[in-house]
Amino acid sequence: EAQVTQNPRYLITVTGKKLTVTCSQNMNHEYMSWYRQDPGLGLRQIYYSMNVEVTDKGDVPEGYKVSRKEKRNFPLILESPSPNQTSLYFCASNEGLAGGGNIQYFGAGTRLSVL
């Protein structure tokens, strides 16, 4: 079954304590991205990766890092989390279509609270 798997699903942490949210896809997609979703602001892209070892900033990259050492995994790293990073996070993997355009497959989400 085609899947994007994020872990953990829920996380409560304290300011400044480094954390990593993992993301893995089993569809051999080249393009992956991370989003955060906040009430009234919608989904905003944090970082994306078009292939292994290629990452680029999205709209809200401050305070986040990513890495793409292998095609299937795209972890999101918060080196020093702050309360304004409390949010619902989604990892997504893109399937390019033959006629152009993409379909995004999303993980189930990680709800992060930074105290």
Next chain:
Amino acid sequence: SQKIEQNSEALNIQEGKTATLTCNYTNYSPAYLQWYRQDPGRGPVFLLLIRENEKEKRKERLKVTFDTTLKQSLFHITASQPADSATYLCALDRDDKIIFGKGTRLHILP
């Protein structure tokens, strides 16, 4: 910068009627426009994609139109059912950059 507006935060429709959701954008026209469904606490799920050279796309009870002159897409659910209640997101896709609207919460009333 590119802006996307979805017609309203919430929309109530009587069961059996057609629900119509609007997505308007400014600036450049996307090459592709996508619609997703999102249930509470879950990730968005892809529904339909329409290309800039297509006027209309259908899938079962769903229909999407794309008017690049008006810079607008309409998303229709015919014969709506309570199970169609969810948040619907439109997304603009151009040059491998995807931008989402804030979504419209649709409630189908029995």
